[in-house]
Structures are given as C-alpha cells and as structure tokens.
Amino acid sequence: MTSVSLQGKAARPEAPKMNGSSVPWNKKTKQSKTLSDHIADGLIAILVVAIILVVLYPLWFIVIASFSDPTKVAIGEVLTLPKGTNFTGYTKIFADSRIWTGYKNTLIYAFAGTALNMVVTLPAAFALSRSEFKPRRIIMFLFTFTMFFGGGLIPSYLLYKQIGILNSMWVFILPGAVSVYNLIIARSFFETSIPEELHDAAQIDGMSYIGYFVRIVLPLSSAIIAVIALYYFVGHWNDYFTGLIYIRDASKQPLQNVLQSILLANQTNSNSAGMTAVAAQRFAEQIKYGVIIVSTLPLLVMYPFLQKYFNKGVMIGAIKG
Amino acid sequence: MTQSATVASVAAGQTQVNPGMQDATQIVPVAAAATSSKRRKRRERHPAMPKHGSLLTRLGEHFKRYWQLWLMVTPAICFIGLFAYVPMYGVQLAFRDFVPSKGLTGGPWVGLKYFRQFLESPMFGNIMKNTISISLWTMVMGFIAPIILALLINQIGSTKVKGFVQTITYMPHFISTVVIVAMINIFLTPGTGLLGRFLGDTSLLGNPNLFTPIYWVTEVWQHVGWNSIIYLAALSSVDTALYEAAKVDGARRFQLIRYVDFPTILPTCGILLILNMGSVLNVGFEKVFLMQNALNLSSSEVISTYTYKIGIVSNQFSYSTAIGLFNTLINFVFLVIANAISKRVSETSIF
Numbered sequence: 001m002t003s004v005s006l007q008g009k010a011a012r013p014e015a016p017k018m019n020g021s022s023v024p025w026n027k028k029t030k031q032s033k034t035l036s037d038h039i040a041d042g043l044i045a046i047l048v049v050a051i052i053l054v055v056l057y058p059l060w061f062i063v064i065a066s067f068s069d070p071t072k073v074a075i076g077e078v079l080t081l082p083k084g085t086n087f088t089g090y091t092k093i094f095a096d097s098r099i100w101t102g103y104k105n106t107l108i109y110a111f112a113g114t115a116l117n118m119v120v121t122l123p124a125a126f127a128l129s130r131s132e133f134k135p136r137r138i139i140m141f142l143f144t145f146t147m148f149f150g151g152g153l154i155p156s157y158l159l160y161k162q163i164g165i166l167n168s169m170w171v172f173i174l175p176g177a178v179s180v181y182n183l184i185i186a187r188s189f190f191e192t193s194i195p196e197e198l199h200d201a202a203q204i205d206g207m208s209y210i211g212y213f214v215r216i217v218l219p220l221s222s223a224i225i226a227v228i229a230l231y232y233f234v235g236h237w238n239d240y241f242t243g244l245i246y247i248r249d250a251s252k253q254p255l256q257n258v259l260q261s262i263l264l265a266n267q268t269n270s271n272s273a274g275m276t277a278v279a280a281q282r283f284a285e286q287i288k289y290g291v292i293i294v295s296t297l298p299l300l301v302m303y304p305f306l307q308k309y310f311n312k313g314v315m316i317g318a319i320k321g
Numbered sequence: 322m323t324q325s326a327t328v329a330s331v332a333a334g335q336t337q338v339n340p341g342m343q344d345a346t347q348i349v350p351v352a353a354a355a356t357s358s359k360r361r362k363r364r365e366r367h368p369a370m371p372k373h374g375s376l377l378t379r380l381g382e383h384f385k386r387y388w389q390l391w392l393m394v395t396p397a398i399c400f401i402g403l404f405a406y407v408p409m410y411g412v413q414l415a416f417r418d419f420v421p422s423k424g425l426t427g428g429p430w431v432g433l434k435y436f437r438q439f440l441e442s443p444m445f446g447n448i449m450k451n452t453i454s455i456s457l458w459t460m461v462m463g464f465i466a467p468i469i470l471a472l473l474i475n476q477i478g479s480t481k482v483k484g485f486v487q488t489i490t491y492m493p494h495f496i497s498t499v500v501i502v503a504m505i506n507i508f509l510t511p512g513t514g515l516l517g518r519f520l521g522d523t524s525l526l527g528n529p530n531l532f533t534p535i536y537w538v539t540e541v542w543q544h545v546g547w548n549s550i551i552y553l554a555a556l557s558s559v560d561t562a563l564y565e566a567a568k569v570d571g572a573r574r575f576q577l578i579r580y581v582d583f584p585t586i587l588p589t590c591g592i593l594l595i596l597n598m599g600s601v602l603n604v605g606f607e608k609v610f611l612m613q614n615a616l617n618l619s620s621s622e623v624i625s626t627y628t629y630k631i632g633i634v635s636n637q638f639s640y641s642t643a644i645g646l647f648n649t650l651i652n653f654v655f656l657v658i659a660n661a662i663s664k665r666v667s668e669t670s671i672f
Binding site for chain 1: 383387389390391392393394396397398400401403404405406407408409410411412414424425470473474476477478482486488489490491492493495496497498499500502503504506507508513515518542546574606607610611628629632633638641642645646648649652653656
C-alpha cells in the first residue's frame with residue numbers, strides 16, 4: 001500500500017525526463033498506471049517505432065525498388081509499395097555468369113571453411129575448458145595475445161606466398177581456421193553450461209576424453225554450435241578483404257568481390273543488344289537493387305531460425321571474454 | 322559477479338607470464354621458462370612427495386593422462402602458430418630492408434629507418450588525423466548508442482514486442498560491407514537517391530567534410546542492435562526487488578534507469594570500452610577502402626588503407642610493415658591506458 005502511494009506521489013509532479021518507463025514489473029506488482037506512466041509509455045512507443053522505421057525502411061526500399069519500374073524509382077514515386085512491376089533487373093542478374101561464379105566460389109569457401117573452423121575450434125575449446133589440464137593457461141594466453149597483436153598485412157602476405165596458398169581457395173580456408181573470439185565463446189560455454197557431474201560419471205564408466213566430448217558434450221551444445229557456425233559462416237560469406245588482396249584470377253573471386261565490381265565500380269552487364277544507353281543506365285540501377293537482394297537473401301533466410309541462439313552466444317562470448 | 326570471476330581467471334593466466342609481454346617474438350621461450358622454473362621450485366620444496374618423480378617421468382605421466390586433450394588442442398595450436406605467430410616473427414621486416422630472395426625475415430638491419438620515413442612523410446599528419454577522427458567518432462557513438470538502445474528496449478513491457486524490436490535491429494549486422502557501402506552510394510546519389518534527392522546536386526560522398534559523419538552514422542545504424550544484446554543480457558539479470566526497493570524510496574522512472582539499470586550494466590560497459598579502445602586505430606579497412614574516392618581522399622586515407630597501398634599496390638614491403646607495426650603498437654598503448662582507467666573507475670579490467 002505504502003509503496004503504491006509513495007510511487008504515485010513521487011511520479012506525478014515531474015514528467016519523465018528521458019525515456020521514462022513502464023516495465024514488466026508493473027504488471028507483477030499490479031500498480032495502477034499514473035498519468036506520467038502513460039506519457040512515458042507513449043514516448044517509448046514513439047521512439048521504438050521510429051527506430052524500427054529507420055532500420056527497416058532502407059531494407060524495404062531495396063526490396064521494392066528491385067522490381068519496380070526504374071524510372072519511377074528514380075523520380076521518387078516508389079516509396080512504400082512497388083510500382084510498375086518489372087523483373088528485367090532480375091532477368092539480367094540471372095543471365096550474368098560472374099554472379100554465379102562468385103556465388104559458387106563463396107558457397108565452396110564458406111562451407112569448407114566453416115567445416116574446418118568447427119573441427120578445429122570445438123575440440124580445442126573443450127580441451128582448454130578442462131581445469132585439470134594445466135597447460136591450458138599458457139596456451140590460452142598465447143591464443144588471446146593474437147587478438148591484440150599481430151604481424152600485419154605484409155608478413156602474412158609473404159607467409160602465404162611462401163607456403164603457396166596465394167591465389168588459391170586455401171587462402172580463404174586455412175588462415176582463419178581458428179577465431180580466438182569464437183574459441184573463447186565455446187570454451188566458456190563448456191565450462192559453465194556442462195555440469196561437471198557428467199564428466200565424473202563418464203570417468204567412472206571408463207570413458208576417455210574424446211568419448212566424453214563426442215558422445216556427451218557435443219549433443220548438449222547444439223546452441224553454441226549453431227551460434228559459432230553462424231558467426232564463422234557469415235564471416236566467410238561477407239569476406240571481401242581476402243579476395244581483394246590474395247586472389248588474382250577472376251574465376252576464383254568470391255561473391256563479395258564480384259559484388260564490388262558490379263555495385264561500386266559500375267560494371268553492370270546491362271549494355272546488351274536492343275537497349276539504348278539511357279535504358280541501360282536505368283536498368284543498371286535496378287540491377288544493383290536486385291544484386292543486393294540476391295546476395296544478402298541466404299543470410300537473411302537463415303536468420304530467423306538462428307535468432308533465438310544469438311542472445312545466448314553473444315552473452316557468453318562477450319561478457320566472459 | 323560471474324563476469325568478473327572469469328575475467329579474473331583470464332587475467333591470472335596473463336599476469337603469470339607478464340615478462341613475456343615485453344617482446345612479442347620472445348613470448349614463447351620466456352613464458353615456457355617461467356612455468357618450468359616454477360615447477361622445479363615446487364618440486365624442490367617437496368622432495369619427498371612420492372608421486373613426483375623426475376621431470377621426465379612427470380611429463381610422461383602428464384602425456385599419458387592428457388594425450389587426448391593435447392590431440393584435440395594441437396590443430397588449433399598449429400594454425401595459430403603458423404598464421405599468427407609466424408607473421409609476428411616476420412614483423413622484424415619493419416626493421417630490415419626487404420630482399421625478395423630472403424622472404425619473411427628480410428635482408429640487412431636498418432633499424433628505425435622506415436618508422437622515421439613514415440613519421441617524416443608529408444602524408445603522416447593527415448593520415449593520423451583521419452584515422453583518429455574516424456575511429457574516435459565511431460568508437461564514442463558506437464559505444465553510447467547501444468547502451469541507450471538497450472535501456473530503451475528494456476523499458477518495453479511486452480516480451481513479444483521486445484523480441485520483435487530486437488530481431489529487427491539485429492538484422493543489418495549481417496549485411497556485408499560491400500552491400501552497405503553500395504546502399505550508401507545508391508541512397509546518396511545526387512538527384513535520384515532516396516536521400517540524395519533532398520540534398521542538392523553535389524555528391525555527398527565526394528565531400529571530404531562529410532566522410533566521417535557518413536561513416537559513423539552508417540556504422541551505428543548497422544551495429545547498434547547487435548551491440549545492444551550484451552547490455553540487454555546484463556539488464557535481464559536485474560533483481561526485481563531492487564526496483565521495488567527503489568520505488569519504496571520514492572524513485573521516479575528515470576531515476577530507476579539511472580540508479581538501478583545503469584549501475585547494472587556499468588561493468589559490461591567498462592570491459593567493452595577497454596576492448597574498443599584496443600582497436601582505436603583499427604578503422605575497418607574494408608569500409609573505408611570501399612567508401613574512398615578521388616574527391617574525398619584527403620579525409621578518407623587512414624593507416625590501414627595506406628598500408629595496403631604502400632605494401633600491396635606499390636610493393637614497398639618493409640615500409641608497409643613498419644606502418645602496420647606502428648598502428649598495432651599505438652593500439653596496444655591505448656588498450657593498456659583504457660584498462661588502467663577502467664580499473665580505477667569501475668573496478669573491471671581485462672588484465
């Protein structure tokens with residue numbers, strides 16, 4: 001009773017200064033909402049809607065512009081819904097072999113790369129999570145140190161040249177085989193979320209470390225495996241730097257480098273027969289919108305399925321790193 | 322608090338081998354020596370312990386018991402050793418002239434010649450100014466925005482709405498840099514772009530004064546949602562009794578945020594600030610490089626793009642390595658400073 005009246009008294013004279021609040025606990029404690037509560041709720045709602053619009057609208061615009069009449073897009077008629085539906089851009093994209101070569105390369109690099117990432121990172125993270133394994137401190141330190149200090153571009157370049165992975169698919173897969181950040185996430189997970197009693201029980205049953213890891217730890221770690229695989233996969237998918245620096249042949253370039261030449265260097269394939277220069281220019285813009293969709297879609301399709309794991313992964317990784 | 326506990330454990334591992342920090346290339350032998358001498362001391366102190374035989378038998382015992390763990394960690398050690406420590410060893414190229422036949426370790430020793438060359442180069446002042454201004458803006462805004470967003474999202478009553486807002490705001494994080502820069506270009510095209518058409522006939526990306534603002538605004542746009550996750554996680558651990566107690570004391574809503582929510586996420590802020598400070602000169606190469614054009618170069622040339630141009634494009638390997646090393650060292654200094662400040666202010670540190 002007192003808490004209610006005190007709260008009311010204190011809240012009424014002053015309107016909330018910033019984003020005032022109406023939080024879940026209001027329901028639990030069943031306090032009636034005061035006027036300032038409603039004002040606060042309104043302010044929060046407005047801010048939240050504004051944020052959603054700012055984030056979502058540019059993405060939505062790309063989607064609708066990719067199959068609207070490019071002229072209408074250019075003069076600003078297409079704002080909320082597609083107008084003058086037109087799939088010329090997509091037809092051009094599907095006919096452009098560069099994009100499909102890039103797509104194929106990226107798929108190979110991303111799947112092979114992620115597979116190696118997982119095979120190397122997870123067992124190492126498990127070994128380093130065992131507190132009875134004394135060398136883990138020094139190993140962990142040597143790993144963490146590389147997050148803050150490195151040789152830099154040229155020494156890496158010379159190394160890759162010396163071991164002969166320059167201008168080959170291996171340069172996408174081998175150098176980034178272990179991300180120390182992801183390793184720390186996995187290690188923290190194994191340390192905190194797998195009960196130690198399981199290991200005791202496994203030991204009594206005469207299970208080896210590898211047996212325990214494969215048959216007990218891994219099946220219990222699907223959340224963290226999903227998060228780390230996603231991090232690695234997105235990293236490979238969005239990698240532009242490797243292709244720029246270490247790859248010479250156009251046939252080995254991954255998707256991002258193909259995108260760069262289409263989207264930023266303006267080498268669209270629209271100058272085909274039967275089109276005036278002006279029309280080609282118009283469709284060049286439409287092709288860009290379409291290319292953005294085609295290249296980003298796979299990640300955004302995966303996204304809702306993995307979204308529930310994000311909070312967990314980031315929380316474990318970032319706080320405990 | 323769980324985070325400080327684990328951070329402490331990491332810290333313990335680091336302080337133990339602190340002497341090795343002086344010289345990166347010597348870190349392996351120094352650290353190894355430190356641990357083995359410690360072990361020897363312990364053995365001398367308890368000579369009668371039956372379990373402890375000679376160093377060799379104990380090593381044998383260790384490997385007999387833990388060979389599987391060694392097997393599991395060895396691939397990672399090999400990859401890190403080859404792809405992180407070998408280039409680190411090759412950083413001596415910064416102090417040597419590059420000789421193609423000698424590869425990674427370089428030719429004759431020239432000391433600080435290339436560092437001097439960089440410090441005295443007419444580009445130096447401009448590059449440093451650009452690097453610092455772009456990264457400070459991005460760091461400060463990229464640090465504050467997620468905190469505000471998290472405090473805001475935390476005020477949403479309905480769990481469903483909360484989840485929806487989170488899902489939407491995380492999304493841009495997964496878009497590649499190439500696509501983001503393409504979107505910036507398309508939207509800012511003078512005359513026809515979504516934003517460009519309201520902003521006159523001149524190209525915004527060609528205006529050197531606008532490079533930094535465009536960079537950090539889009540950076541915040543892309544990552545604010547993702548970076549707020551960690552604060553939301555911290556906020557979800559607030560004991561609801563604290564809100565009750567504060568309300569009994571007559572706290573207003575803003576005061577609840579100020580005195581309950583904010584202190585809860587403060588340690589997290591500290592750690593993130595340190596980690597961000599450690600990369601103060603690490604302006605993302607990809608984005609700056611892709612946003613560069615001939616018109617804005619005077620404000621968009623940063624250390625990483627310059628390293629690339631000097632090293633890969635014009636093949637001055639030693640000079641480029643020296644610039645890269647200079648960058649890394651400055652970052653390291655900032656990391657240590659930030660760590661010290663955070664230790665004092667919020668009692669959190671990473672070592």
